[in-house]
Amino acid sequence: MTDKSARSVPAHRLSRLAHLGGLATRVAGGVVAEGVRQLAKGQRPEAKDLLLTPANLRRVADKLAHLRGAAMKLGQLLSMDAGDLMPVELAELLAGLRSGATPMPMLQLAAVMEQNLGSDWQTHFQQFSFSPLAAASIGQVHQAIDRQGNQLALKIQYPGVRQSIDSDVDNVVSLLKLSRLLPPELPLQELIEEAKRQLHAEADYRLEAEHLQAYHQHLNHREEIRVPQFYPALSGETLLCMSYESGAALDQLIYQARPERQRIAALLLELLMQELFVFGRVQTDPNFANFLYDPASRDLVLLDFGATRLYSPHWTQAYRAIFRAGIAQDRDALLEAATQIGYFKREITSAQQTQVLSLFELAMEPLRAETYDFAATDLARRLRDQGMELSLRQGYWHSPPIDALFLHRKLAGLYLLFARLGVSLPCRALVEPWLAD
Structure with missing residues (x-):
C-alpha cells in the first residue's frame, strides 16, 4: 500500500465539523441538480427522493467513513435496534460503513507512535510494517517484530477520535435527520447516548487491555481457544500491543x-x-x-x-x-x-x-x-x-x-x-x- 490509498483523519473538532459542513453543501447541490433534472422531465419530485440519489448517498457514505468512529458506531446501534425497519437506502449505507475505513497516511501514523513510545519509537522494533493489516472505526492494525523477535500486532488509534466522539455523534445524527432516513418512531436519544458511551469505552485502550488480560487469564489453559498476549511496555494511551496470531x-x-x-x-x-x-x-x-x-x-x-x-x-x-x-x-x-x-x-x-x-x-x-x-x-x-x-x-x-x-x-x-x-x-x-x- 502507498500513501495514495490513505487519507488523513481530521484530528480536531473544528476540522471534523468543517468536513460535515462541506458535505452538507455538496448534498444540497446534488438536491438542486436532481430537482432540475426531474422538473425538466415534467416530474414533480419529492424532497426525500431528491436527497436519496445514488450520488448523494455516495457522498454521505464516503464522508462518514472518513470521519470513522462515530458514524460507524451509530450505524451499528441503529442496525441492531431498527433492523429491517430502516429504509433500504440507510441499511445499505450503514452496511458500507461497517465494511471498513481508509487507512491514515504514514506521517500521521508515525506521529501517533511517537506520542506513545517517544521520538525513538522505531528502535523498539526490528521490523515495522507501515501497511495496515486492517483499518476499522477506531484505529488500524499493524504488524511488527520487537527486539526479542516476537511477532506483534499493534492497534493504533486514529488521532482526534476520542476528543471528538460526542460532537461527531451529534453531527452524524443531524446529518441523518436531515436526510430523513431515520424511522420517526425510533427512540433515538437513548441510542445517541449509548453510541457515545460505547465509543468512549472502545477508544480507551487501557480498558481494552484489561479485558484482553482477563480473557487471557480465563482461557490461557483452555485447549482449542487462543487469546493474544498483552505487551504493556509497547502500549500506550492510543496504542495497544499484543502478540500476532x-x-x-x-x-x-x-x-x-x-x-x-x-x-x-x-x-x-x-x-x-x-x-x-x-x-x-x-x-x-x-x-x-x-x-x-x-x-x-x-x-x-x-x-x-x-x-x-x-x-x-x-x-x-x-x-x-x-x-x-x-x-x-x-x-x-x-x-x-x-x-x-x-x-x-x-x-x-x-x-x-x-x-x-x-x-x-x-x-x-x-x-x-x-x-x-x-x-x-x-x-x-x-x-x-x-x-x-x-x-x-x-x-x-x-x-x-x-x-x-x-x-x-x-x-x-x-x-x-x-x-x-x-x-x-x-x-x-x-x-x-x-x-x-
Whole structure:
C-alpha cells in the first residue's frame, strides 16, 4: 500500500465539523441538480427522493467513513435496534460503513507512535510494517517484530477520535435527520447516548487491555481457544500491543470439513455461555473479523475486546432464568425474568406483551432443539416478520435495555455465522450445563 490509498483523519473538532459542513453543501447541490433534472422531465419530485440519489448517498457514505468512529458506531446501534425497519437506502449505507475505513497516511501514523513510545519509537522494533493489516472505526492494525523477535500486532488509534466522539455523534445524527432516513418512531436519544458511551469505552485502550488480560487469564489453559498476549511496555494511551496470531478469517471455515465447522461453532456457543455465566464479561461484537481460525493448530483465535461489556451477577442470574424459561417455554417465568432486566417499563397492552414474549421464545428456538440445522432454518425471516408485526401493527417500538441489546446482538450474530457455515448443533446439550444455579 502507498500513501495514495490513505487519507488523513481530521484530528480536531473544528476540522471534523468543517468536513460535515462541506458535505452538507455538496448534498444540497446534488438536491438542486436532481430537482432540475426531474422538473425538466415534467416530474414533480419529492424532497426525500431528491436527497436519496445514488450520488448523494455516495457522498454521505464516503464522508462518514472518513470521519470513522462515530458514524460507524451509530450505524451499528441503529442496525441492531431498527433492523429491517430502516429504509433500504440507510441499511445499505450503514452496511458500507461497517465494511471498513481508509487507512491514515504514514506521517500521521508515525506521529501517533511517537506520542506513545517517544521520538525513538522505531528502535523498539526490528521490523515495522507501515501497511495496515486492517483499518476499522477506531484505529488500524499493524504488524511488527520487537527486539526479542516476537511477532506483534499493534492497534493504533486514529488521532482526534476520542476528543471528538460526542460532537461527531451529534453531527452524524443531524446529518441523518436531515436526510430523513431515520424511522420517526425510533427512540433515538437513548441510542445517541449509548453510541457515545460505547465509543468512549472502545477508544480507551487501557480498558481494552484489561479485558484482553482477563480473557487471557480465563482461557490461557483452555485447549482449542487462543487469546493474544498483552505487551504493556509497547502500549500506550492510543496504542495497544499484543502478540500476532496467525489464522484465516472465520468465514473461511466454509472450506473445512463439516465436523470441523461444527466443532468451532460449538466452541463459540459454549464460549458465549462461559462469558456470561462465568467471566461476567461478554465480547458483544459478533463481527467475523474479531475471530480467526488457525488451520495448523485448529484453534479458535479471539482478537478484539473493545466491545466487551461487564454483566453484574443480577444480570447473569436474570439471563439464566430467561434461557431456562425460554427453553422450557414457561411464559410466566419468562415474563418475570424479562421484567427483572428492564423490559415492560412502560404500559403496554396484553397483546404487545404476548408478542414480546413470543419473540423471546422464537429467538431461543435453536436452544430448545436436540439438534438444530442452521442451514435449513428460516429463523431470521420469522424473527424479522414478528418484529415488524410488533413494531408496525401492534404499535410497540421499545428498545430493550442496552445491555440486553448487545447480548441479543451477539447471539443473533452467532446464529448468522452458524447459518453461513451450514452447521447442525446439539444446542440444548451445549447450553444446559451452564444454566444450573
